[in-house]
Amino acid sequence: MKKFILTILAAAGTILAAEAQPGSILVFGNVGVQSVKNDDKSNTMNWNVTPGVGYQFTNHWTVGLSGGYGSKANKPDGGKWSGTKDWQIGAFGRYTQSLGSIFSVYGQLDAGYQNEHASADGKTVENSNLNGFYAQLTPAIAINVYKTLALNFNVGGLGYNSMKSEVSGSNPTNTFKLNFGQSLSIGLSKNFGGHHAHGHHEPMDETRKMDTSDDDSSSKKKKHSSDDDE
Numbered sequence: 001m002k003k004f005i006l007t008i009l010a011a012a013g014t015i016l017a018a019e020a021q022p023g024s025i026l027v028f029g030n031v032g033v034q035s036v037k038n039d040d041k042s043n044t045m046n047w048n049v050t051p052g053v054g055y056q057f058t059n060h061w062t063v064g065l066s067g068g069y070g071s072k073a074n075k076p077d078g079g080k081w082s083g084t085k086d087w088q089i090g091a092f093g094r095y096t097q098s099l100g101s102i103f104s105v106y107g108q109l110d111a112g113y114q115n116e117h118a119s120a121d122g123k124t125v126e127n128s129n130l131n132g133f134y135a136q137l138t139p140a141i142a143i144n145v146y147k148t149l150a151l152n153f154n155v156g157g158l159g160y161n162s163m164k165s166e167v168s169g170s171n172p173t174n175t176f177k178l179n180f181g182q183s184l185s186i187g188l189s190k191n192f193g194g195h196h197a198h199g200h201h202e203p204m205d206e207t208r209k210m211d212t213s214d215d216d217s218s219s220k221k222k223k224h225s226s227d228d229d230e
Contacts, residue, residue, distance in 0.1 A: 021056075021059075021191070021194030022056060022057060022058050022059060022194060023055075023056070023057070023193060023194045024055075024056045024148070024191040024192060024193045024194030025053065025054070025055060025056075025191065025192045025193055026052075026053065026054045026055070026056055026062050026064065026094075026189060026190075026191050027052075027053050027189065027190050027191075027192065028051070028052050028053075028152065028187055028188065028189035028190070029049065029050070029051040029052070029187050029188060029189075030049070030050045030051075030152060030154075030185045030186065030187030031047075031048075031049055031185065031186060031187060032046075032047060032048045032049075032050075032070075032183060032184065032185035032186075033046070033047045033184075034046040034047070034183055034184075040076075040077065041077035042074060042075060042076045042077055042079075043074070043075045044072075044073070044074050044075075045071075045072075045073050045074075045075075045081075046070070046071070046072045046073070047070060047071055048068055048069065048070030048071075048185075049068065049069050049070065050066060050067065050068040050088075050185075050187075051066070051067060051068075052064055052065060052066035052067065052092055053065060054066075054092065054094065056191065056194070059096075059098075060095055060096055060097065061093070061094070061095060061096075062093070062094040062096070063091070063092070063093050063094075064091070064092060065089075065090070065091055065092070066088075066089075066090060066091065066092040066110050066112070067087070067088055067089045067090070068086075068087065068088040069085075069086070069087045069088075070085070070086055070087075071083065071084070071085045071086075072084050072085075072086075073119075080120070080121045081120075081121065081122070082118070082119065082120040082121065083118070083119060084116050084117065084118050084119065085116070085117060085119055086114060086115060086116040086117075087114065087115055088110075088112055088113070088114040088115075088134060089112050089113055089114075090110055090111050090112015090113060090114075090134070091110070091111060091112060092108055092109060092110045092111075093108070093109050094106050094107070094108040094109075095107050095108075096142070101144065102143060102144050103141065103142070103143060103144075104141075104142045104144070104150075105139070105140070105141055105142070106139075106140055106142060107137065107138070107139050107140075108137070108138050108140065109135070109136070109137050109138075110134070110135070110136045110138070111133070111134065111135040111136075112133070112134060113131075113132075113133060113134075114131070114132055114133065114134045114161070114163075115129070115130065115131050116129075116130040116131075116163060117129045117130065127165075127166070127167055128165075129165070129166045130163040130164065130165055130166075131163070131164060131166065132161065132162045132163035132164055132172065133161075133162050134159065134160065134161050134162075135159065135160045136157060136158070136159040136160075137157050137158045137159070138154050138156070138157035139154065139157060139180075140152050140153060140154035141153050141154070142189065148190055148191035148192075149188065149189075149190050150188070150189045150190070151186070151187075151188060152185075152186070152187040152188065152189055153184075153185070153186055154184075154185050155180060155181050155182075155183060155184055155185075156178075156179035156180040156181060156182050156183045156185075157178075157179070157180055158176075158177075158178050158180070159176070159177045159178075159179070160174075160175070160176055160177075161173075161174070161175045161177070162174045162175075163175075
């Protein structure tokens with residue numbers, strides 16, 4: 001029974017060792033899509049792509065660079081598409097809490113520079129260029145599917161935007177948005193490299209050590225028995 005328990009613990013330790021380790025490089029990418037058919041028979045289509053790369057320096061904290069590109073468009077019934085396109089570049093910090101060898105939750109804070117311009121029928125609208133800053137706090141769930149490859153899911157979060165037009169004399173526009181539960185984003189993440197804090201242990205290592213100890217104990221018992229017989 002003791003050997004069986006040690007074998008199970010050694011196997012569990014190997015599975016947990018497959019999780020992301022300090023010193024690893026995190027690469028991720030999320031895709032979000034929202035399509036709505038409005039009451040006035042118009043169509044709304046929003047989508048965005050947000051890649052990033054970072055360095056995980058503890059079991060919980062990762063920092064790095066992130067970016068994004070997206071589009072928000074509307075098409076009236078029988079009309080043409082119009083809307084805005086935007087891109088972002090900045091930094092992120094992520095705190096991850098493992099819930100076991102499969103599930104984990106994390107909160108990610110992104111902040112940086114952004115640009116937005118209006119478009120109509122695929123063409124940029126003149127004097128519609130906006131520049132500014134953004135901050136976004138997003139809670140998410142990660143599911144480990146293979147070693148350090150994970151599926152990530154989030155349903156929105158809390159954001160801040162400050163945008164200013166390039167038109168002379170314009171004032172910046174500051175907005176806060178809470179879209180938690182109003183959107184869905186799915187992505188993949190993968191950790192490369194890293195190190196284990198307590199070294200690497202192969203399965204059965206502890207069992208082998210215990211077997212050796214048991215053998216030693218048996219030898220000692222036999223020796224004592226022989227001495228008593230004499």
